[in-house]
Amino acid sequence: MSPLFGRRAGLRWLHLLLGGALLMPYFLVGTVIVGLYRPDTDVFTSPTAQLTAFACALPMAAVTALLPLARPLSASAARALCGLPPDRPLAEGPARTGQARIRSAAWFTLHLGLGGILGGATLALVPFAGGLMVLPFFTAVRDSPVFRLPAALDGPWAPVLAPVAGLAMLLALAGCATAAGAVLARRAPVLLGPTPDDRLAAAERRAADLAVRNRLARELHDSVGHALSAVTLQAGAARRVLDSDPAFVREALTAIEATTRRTVGELDAVLGLLREGEDQGYDEDGPHRPTLDALDGLLAHCGIPVVCVKRGDPGSIPPAVSREAYRIVQEGLSNALRHGGSGTRADLRITADAGGVEITMDSPLPGRRAVTRPGGGRGLRGIAERAALLGGTADWGPDADGVWRLAVRLPPHRPGQEHR
Template sequence: MPSLIGSWLLIIAVCGALLLRRRYPVAVGWFTVLATGGYYLLSDIDGPLVVVPIVVLYAIAARGRLRAAVAMAAAMAIGVGAGTLVGHSDVTGTAVFMLTGWLVAVVALGSVRHGRVAYAEEEARLRATEERLRIARELHDVIGHNISMINVQAGAALYRLKKDPAQAEDALGAIKASSRETLRELRATLGVLRQVDEEAPTAPAPGLARADELVASAKLAGLEVRIERTGVERSLPAPVDLAAYRIVQESLTNAAKHSGAGRVTIQLVYGERELTLTVEDDGRGAAARPAGSGGGSGITGMTERARALGGELTAGPRPDGGFAVRARLPYGTTGEPMERSDR
């Protein structure tokens, strides 16, 4: 009678311990192993109680506590084997072998589960990091170019205010237009980030079709800009079109802000499989650029954009003076030739 009561108490205790397996997995695991062993020593009735420590064993392995899981599995196999050696009638060598196989399989399955969860979490972290970098790059390109141009144009307006009020007025008008464009693009970017149910922006997305706007803004900042197009123009995929636009935008910003350039040439070569983009200026090259600009977020961001498309970008001083940015942007599976319109 006392052994029967003790057996039932052990059954209740082992099953109740399952409620705490998430908070104290290892402690609950050892308790269920030892308590289950005690149950089979006290009771003559074989039952499915051994399932409980196996469930806890899987949970421990799935949490990555592999050493603890292996130790518990070994303790269970040794305990059952000891029962065979002392002549327990319900335990045979075949039972020991089968139980050991089950334990190994449970630990292996739990370990695989832990690996899959860890891999998924790492993938989520990498995606989040890439998204943060993409957002930082986009905000830099949206704000950096226009603010730099506003800075250059404001300096020009102050310089010309007394000598040539008409040109100063043009520069102030350019500042107004640049600030308006900055606010528009910033609102559009933040609207995408918020993912709210707002009306979609109706303004055209940044692309080479708007390159003339960059040229006009750069001219007001004192740059003479020329665009040369070679090959059959194509309807570019949106990522390629945006990357090309941002590279031109950043290159013009650097030319106006750092190099002291007077002329900039933009070459667009439409190949069969890729767009080749070159921006060259006649400024003072790398010598006039601050240490952070050569390897800072500007050129780094342009390089990341090119690499994300499977292309490449190089930037550096030209042998005959000035600075050059060269990018190769593959079309991918799209990029169909388009009919030229009269310009």
């Protein structure tokens, strides 16, 4: 009996009764329409008039279900009461497209149609079946014309047949409710599930969120990762000459202080972007990130000696391109420091003109393979991603001159902004 009277069957029956209750306003309007065209008919007692009013109510319900908010309301009720399989999720949010609205209207009409039939049957049959089941035990019920059995059945077997007939009615009603609930449960994922447009919109949102996370991860890697590499090597060098070269130690501590202070400011800016992103999204063109104008401070405390040659005017480069160029230089220095140690050096050449920005960085090839950190190895890949996002190119590797060369070219504008 669990399929007929279990918890899931009860919830689906309740869902059908909810559909019948929602149908009542439309049904009453239908009775008014029928009454206007058939004034000589009692619409509340005539089965034909009732069926006509029911037929008028369903199209009105379908029209109102075209409203965008009809889908989330219907989906919430179906999710809570229909016992849907977990692998068939329903759509979230209002119906924005014509296809989604038509599906929502079809579901609403189906729900109210089946609910109206089962609701009416429940209101009529349950009291009548209950009366039949107690008919042999109460004289008032037995003498009532409402529960009088047909003449063919009114005999010595009436006290036995009446309870059996009442129980059969209840079982038939429960079976119909179970079947109707199963129909709704099967159709809910089809009519209230995500449409192809909904899936595309969800995929675009996930892609946008992933792009933001990757962007923030690159910011943290390039700023904090570079600072930690520089500070670690400077602190190690200072420890080794602590007693023999106090002047170098003071210089190293000064560089560590400047590096950490600058990095804390950059970290605060990135965390501020995260907090703002909860309401406004991540603004990758925001004013919080350093540009090529701040390059001198980076080179002064990067942990290795750098010979920098600048050509052109970096200030003429758009801020978005200049910010990415700064991060690329920062990661290039971090990579040279990580692989070559504090004793290495770097030759940096930056050309900024109307054709864009060209960055070339040479550093001696390391004498030994650098230790790979767990989860490391993202620096050069991050440089390539930054360049690709701007429509530029990035190449690296050993050069014929016996140095490790990083060469990056960035266009003067981001893709799609040439004519803005």
